[in-house]
Amino acid sequence: MNETIVIPTLDVEAIKQDFPILQRKVHGRALHYLDNAATSQKPRAVLETLDTYYREYNANVHRGVHTLSEEATARYEGARAKIARFVNARSPKEIIYTRNATEAINLVAYAWGLANLRPGVRVVSTEMEHHSNIVPWQLVTQQAGAGLSYVPFDEDGRLQLDALDRALEDGRTKLVAFTAASNVLGTINPVKEIVARIHAAGALCLVDAAQAVPHLPVDVQDWDCDFCVFSGHKMMGPTGIGVLYGRRALLEEMPPFMGGGDMIREVRLTGSKWNELPWKFEAGTPAIAEAIGLGAAVDYLTALGMERLRAHEVELVTQAWERLGEIPNLKRLGPPPPERSGLVAFAVDSIHPHDLAAILDQEGIAIRAGHHCAAPIHEKLGIAASARASFYIYNTPEEIDLLVAGIYRAKDIFAI
Ligand SMILES: Cc1ncc(COP(=O)(O)O)c(C=O)c1O
Structure with missing residues (x-):
């Protein structure tokens, strides 16, 4: 008989309490930190x-x-x-x-x-x-x-x-x-x-x-x-x-x-x-x-368990991949989930990633923009730069909703 292994989900709300920085505000908004591939936040224990x-x-x-x-x-x-x-x-x-x-x-x-x-x-x-x-x-x-x-x-x-x-x-x-x-x-x-x-x-x-x-x-x-x-x-x-x-x-x-x-x-x-x-x-x-x-x-x-952490990121990245895929004129880079890590880099036609990141920052959403120290990848893909949202244990599906809404707002601003 095949046994299904159920990986208990993370209690993200409790985890967030372990990270003092997540209580801070950016431009008067709650911080939504989606730049974890650049560096992660630190729990109180550290x-x-x-x-x-x-x-x-x-x-x-x-x-x-x-x-x-x-x-x-x-x-x-x-x-x-x-x-x-x-x-x-x-x-x-x-x-x-x-x-x-x-x-x-x-x-x-x-x-x-x-x-x-x-x-x-x-x-x-x-x-x-x-x-x-x-x-x-x-x-x-x-x-x-x-x-x-x-x-x-x-x-x-x-x-x-x-x-x-x-x-x-x-x-x-x-x-x-x-x-x-x-x-x-x-x-x-x-x-x-x-x-x-x-x-x-x-x-x-x-x-x-x-x-x-x-x-x-x-x-x-x-x-x-x-x-x-x-x-x-x-x-x-x-x-x-x-x-x-x-x-x-x-x-x-x-x-x-x-x-x-x-x-x-x-x-x-x-x-x-x-x-x-x-x-x-x-x-x-x-x-x-x-x-x-x-x-x-x-x-x-x-203590969290790397299997649980990975399961949480797969859930987030799958959702992000799908939601970003619904946005017109947005190109996602790399293979589809679940065969990918917990990040999505993407390029939106006619919006420079730095402009997009600056607009999102006004809403407290931190993403990375640029070539992410991997210029040859971008050169091969024929783009100068990309935007990147990268997740960790303290991120939630609601933050992906906010990211997607922010991208639509940027498209409105640029009228595309
Ligand atoms: C895949 C990969 N390798 C190496 C590095 C370099 O890490 P560090 O700048 O901490 O030396 C990074 C940092 O972004 C990375 O993403």
Whole structure:
């Protein structure tokens, strides 16, 4: 007998009470925050964790033998263990703190890339990447004299996997860097299948999970990926803290990215020896409060349940997709739900996205407008920019009604 699994729905009204910022007004209107793909709001649990750190045990980590330093170190390393469990890493040693997803990609591009890339080999990225998964590879492949090519996406916004296979055929591709979920198209890529193809060709992969870890259950062992990156601020954590997950054997082999305090075991004027993982990659005083704050965000997400969170976003994005589809002269970007993440980017004929965002802002509705740091996607689609509404746990179906009404009002203003 087939059992239907019922995922309990979220109590959104109760959740909203956890986010003090949602009580504020914008232009005299209640705030409707639909820009979560850019950054998320922070629950009280995260704000209080930051406050408590500075009020009660602010100290540097790994250094002092005094109580405050021991407390700070225990919580800083405790947060790492929580993050490791959250994405199912084998060990906290595989979790490197960085400033954000961008820095995590740069870490791999420079530390792994400069040691492994040379003329005659290539890196493969895709046409649906955020600039942060394109530019570091351009910089490093240029420096190493290696090639760089891109897997295209089709008119539905799906990666053309046959093109990936072709790029893997000649054995020259050393690493494929691709996104788990596009921040413009909303496409959720079949990560496990893509990783299997990459590994079958003897290459490594880096998964940009900046739009996946905050919104979907992610299991790096199930994906079998080599590197995976994400940002704390998009998953209710503070800014200034991000994560690189790396397979331990690869991280052990890689040289450090930056040098300085904490990442060394021994320093002589004639040379130095590196600290063990994960500290080998964490030079200087780290973002201590932010890391501990990210640990609190992980606790919050874990208590909500990622399956429930995803179910809520599927409901919202399905509704948004349908309602936006009814608006004349509005083009939605990417594939239809449920195969998409909780965001919809769109373009309205004859209204610049910045004008639309400014009109919506007057009504307290925050959306993003521009190229969303993914100019090549827009270039391929033949549009300069788009508007984007992106959802999270505190958003409601009523906010989609307000968004749609706001777009109609903008059309009235522009008389189209
Ligand atoms: C898919 C994707 N990758 C990477 C990033 C970069 O994140 P950050 O700016 O936090 O480094 C973003 C941010 O929008 C993103 O959406």
